[in-house]
Amino acid sequence: MKTTLFHQHGGPEVLEYTDFPTPEPKPGEALVRVRAAALNRMDVMVRNGWPGLKLDLPHINGADGAGEIVALGSPLPAGEGLGVRAGDRVAINANLGCGQCDYCLSGWDNMCRNWHLLGETVCGTYAEYVCLPVRQLYKLPDDFDFHKAAAAALVYQTAWHSLITRGGLKAGETVLIVGAGGGVNTASVQIAKYAGAQVVVVGSNADKLAQAESIGADILVDRSKNEDWAKAVFTATNKRGVDVVVDNVGTTYMQSLRCLKKGGRLLTVGNSGAPRFEIDNRYVFAKHISIIGSTMSPLKDFSTVMDLVVAGKLQPILDKTFPLKDAAAAQERLWKGESFGKVTLEIV
Ligand SMILES: [Zn+2]
Numbered sequence: 001m002k003t004t005l006f007h008q009h010g011g012p013e014v015l016e017y018t019d020f021p022t023p024e025p026k027p028g029e030a031l032v033r034v035r036a037a038a039l040n041r042m043d044v045m046v047r048n049g050w051p052g053l054k055l056d057l058p059h060i061n062g063a064d065g066a067g068e069i070v071a072l073g074s075p076l077p078a079g080e081g082l083g084v085r086a087g088d089r090v091a092i093n094a095n096l097g098c099g100q101c102d103y104c105l106s107g108w109d110n111m112c113r114n115w116h117l118l119g120e121t122v123c124g125t126y127a128e129y130v131c132l133p134v135r136q137l138y139k140l141p142d143d144f145d146f147h148k149a150a151a152a153a154l155v156y157q158t159a160w161h162s163l164i165t166r167g168g169l170k171a172g173e174t175v176l177i178v179g180a181g182g183g184v185n186t187a188s189v190q191i192a193k194y195a196g197a198q199v200v201v202v203g204s205n206a207d208k209l210a211q212a213e214s215i216g217a218d219i220l221v222d223r224s225k226n227e228d229w230a231k232a233v234f235t236a237t238n239k240r241g242v243d244v245v246v247d248n249v250g251t252t253y254m255q256s257l258r259c260l261k262k263g264g265r266l267l268t269v270g271n272s273g274a275p276r277f278e279i280d281n282r283y284v285f286a287k288h289i290s291i292i293g294s295t296m297s298p299l300k301d302f303s304t305v306m307d308l309v310v311a312g313k314l315q316p317i318l319d320k321t322f323p324l325k326d327a328a329a330a331q332e333r334l335w336k337g338e339s340f341g342k343v344t345l346e347i348v
Contacts, residue, residue, distance in 0.1 A: 003127035009049030025073030038064035063094035065125030066149035094118035151342035161297030171196025317341025
């Protein structure tokens with residue numbers, strides 16, 4: 001099969017478009033012909049590598065993808081894969097639980113004791129074919145676009161699990177989203193609006209804020225004009241503050257804590273700024289703040305959110321599509337913050 005992979009960690013130049021053996025499905029797995037892959041910042045972080053990351057090289061990036069089932073490894077597990085057939089169009093769920101540990105058996109497979117993420121610790125979707133357990137596949141309607149499905153899978157499940165399942169977001173609450181452009185942030189704007197919340201977005205420039213407004217953001221704060229944007233958020237909410245902050249930057253926590261009402265929740269699924277930074281602990285206890293972290297979602301949240309995507313209630317935002325061989329250019333676009341919505345790869 002054709003793939004874009006890397007033999008060593010490094011910059012975009014380590015990516016190589018080449019031939020690689022097509023994987024074969026084990027019992028309970030499906031072989032999927034990938035038609036579209038979507039990029040995440042994690043792809044670039046895995047390509048760069050970090051201390052302690054040990055991969056079997058060469059490695060294939062990519063958590064998100066959609067395509068068609070071409071073969072099934074038999075036997076399929078009882079209760080799984082019922083009705084799954086070769087030819088089915090599917091979206092891939094990158095959250096790989098073992099299906100057997102206490103967390104998986106109690107429905108928290110994103111907390112699995114033997115957890116893996118497609119494209120991070122196992123080879124991913126920047127390839128013509130990938131093998132996955134059938135429970136990782138969501139069946140798509142015949143007319144649903146593969147790029148939209150690939151673009152939706154990781155970011156919507158992550159944002160839904162954080163905002164709704166873990167964050168308990170309710171209609172009538174106010175949510176602040178720190179950052180206008182990223183995939184999880186745009187998904188969070190849409191999910192918060194779907195839940196009936198008021199949405200405040202802090203963004204780095206007018207263009208990104210206009211795009212956030214176009215997908216439903218109610219109050220826009222331009223941080224290029226408001227260095228103290230916590231004060232601007234406070235003013236914009238009639239000095240009430242917000243119920244929930246979505247902060248996937250990290251280094252902005254102090255401003256996020258200042259924006260919250262007493263009893264508010266700070267939700268986080270990542271750190272585009274830095275993983276280590278200082279906070280003033282007095283804000284956490286004196287304001288009764290909950291800091292709630294999560295990553296990815298259980299299978300149940302994935303199917304809930306994909307049902308909303310195929311019903312058109314949540315609309316994946318597509319940025320630009322590149323051919324598989326140009327994955328390096330695609331990653332550069334994402335990493336430099338030039339995109340709004342998802343960058344995807346066309347795998348023909
Ligand atoms: Zn497990």
